[in-house]
Amino acid sequence: MSRPDRSEVHKLVTHFPKKGKKSEDIMERIISEKEKDMDFSSGNIFGSMCTEPLEIAKEVYLRFIGSNLGNPGLYEGTQELEREVHEAVASLINAEAAKSLSVGGGTEGNIIALWRARELSGKNKVLLPKSAHFSFKKACSMLKMEPDHVSLTEKYTMDLEELAEKIDDETAAVVGIAGTTEHGAIDPIRKIAELTDDIYLHVDAAFGGFVIPFLKESGHDLPDFSFEIEGVDSLVLDPHKMGISPVPLGLLYSRHEDHIYIDSPYLTGQRQKSIRGTRASASIPAFWATLNYLGKEGYKKMISRCMENTYYLLDRMKEEGFEPTTEPYMNIVSFKYDEPKRMVNEMAERGWNISRTVNPPGLRFVIMPHVTTKKIDEIVKDLGDLK
Numbered sequence: 001m002s003r004p005d006r007s008e009v010h011k012l013v014t015h016f017p018k019k020g021k022k023s024e025d026i027m028e029r030i031i032s033e034k035e036k037d038m039d040f041s042s043g044n045i046f047g048s049m050c051t052e053p054l055e056i057a058k059e060v061y062l063r064f065i066g067s068n069l070g071n072p073g074l075y076e077g078t079q080e081l082e083r084e085v086h087e088a089v090a091s092l093i094n095a096e097a098a099k100s101l102s103v104g105g106g107t108e109g110n111i112i113a114l115w116r117a118r119e120l121s122g123k124n125k126v127l128l129p130k131s132a133h134f135s136f137k138k139a140c141s142m143l144k145m146e147p148d149h150v151s152l153t154e155k156y157t158m159d160l161e162e163l164a165e166k167i168d169d170e171t172a173a174v175v176g177i178a179g180t181t182e183h184g185a186i187d188p189i190r191k192i193a194e195l196t197d198d199i200y201l202h203v204d205a206a207f208g209g210f211v212i213p214f215l216k217e218s219g220h221d222l223p224d225f226s227f228e229i230e231g232v233d234s235l236v237l238d239p240h241k242m243g244i245s246p247v248p249l250g251l252l253y254s255r256h257e258d259h260i261y262i263d264s265p266y267l268t269g270q271r272q273k274s275i276r277g278t279r280a281s282a283s284i285p286a287f288w289a290t291l292n293y294l295g296k297e298g299y300k301k302m303i304s305r306c307m308e309n310t311y312y313l314l315d316r317m318k319e320e321g322f323e324p325t326t327e328p329y330m331n332i333v334s335f336k337y338d339e340p341k342r343m344v345n346e347m348a349e350r351g352w353n354i355s356r357t358v359n360p361p362g363l364r365f366v367i368m369p370h371v372t373t374k375k376i377d378e379i380v381k382d383l384g385d386l387k
């Protein structure tokens, strides 16, 4: 590791303000920097899985800004709201009998799930679809596990025949995705469970976990993906995506004891949970407020509107000559396109945020609650111009 030279050290020291500044001066700078950030309320963000939280959630967040469930005994109220959040979401995904843990998001949930699988099995091979989120690469690298990617069908779900061929005595875990990052595809979790038997099966429902139950209740014919399937060992879903909670909040449910617990003698709790020690916990009460404010009816309405807008975008893009990669499963839709990087950059110059797919190369849109039909008309026009 190289040390910084003296001039760099000097720069660091002089940049730490010697004296305090006036709050007006601080805020002036803060406001000017904030203006450079993209804002969901602009309606121009089509590439993020997050959205603007509700006003009530923001208010609640501020009240709990110091909450730290890494030291839970100090925060009885936050703990109580956490318990209620875990139970409410469990009832949505048939996870009432599972253990639950608040995590920072899908990434942390996926890391913990693979860690558990490795601890339980003593093995290190992970079978996962080519559509799996890159957080699994991180997880495997950190845990010294070996990812082995299974091909996708033409519907962008995991190929079951190939999965069956790859399962062997070295397999620690199989991962299925309910709502893939690129296309929103849902792997056939029930059929995967038939193949995994006593192998650990983790479901990454970071995005879809908050979409599929509501779409099913509204009459969409979507497959089971959660603990109603006996072979599912763990599942992560993110309130900070389609649960519209402020970041960061993921929930990990598991049938097993939480091996991540560690004795924490000098803190208020006997044992500390999760990878993180100190953990910002204000998003838990903020999400509690969100789910109580919206209720199932509110979420159903919000997600139905996202789906209507998804189909609106699909139709408008087809009119412009763009071909969808696959019919949308949920409010994520992508279009085949040979030069996605160029398009993403040129759209950014026009003030739009879109993202791209790799498999196959294409343009990807996540139709979150902040997206409107007016903005869809505008973005499609710009895409058509730049095509």
Ligand SMILES: Cc1ncc(COP(=O)(O)O)c(C=O)c1O
Binding pocket: 049, 104, 105, 106, 107, 108, 133, 135, 177, 179, 180, 181, 204, 205, 206, 207, 238
């Ligand atoms: C399917 C899936 N899993 C996991 C993640 C990681 O979530 P986070 O960035 O909140 O950790 C994402 C993020 O896009 C995702 O789409």
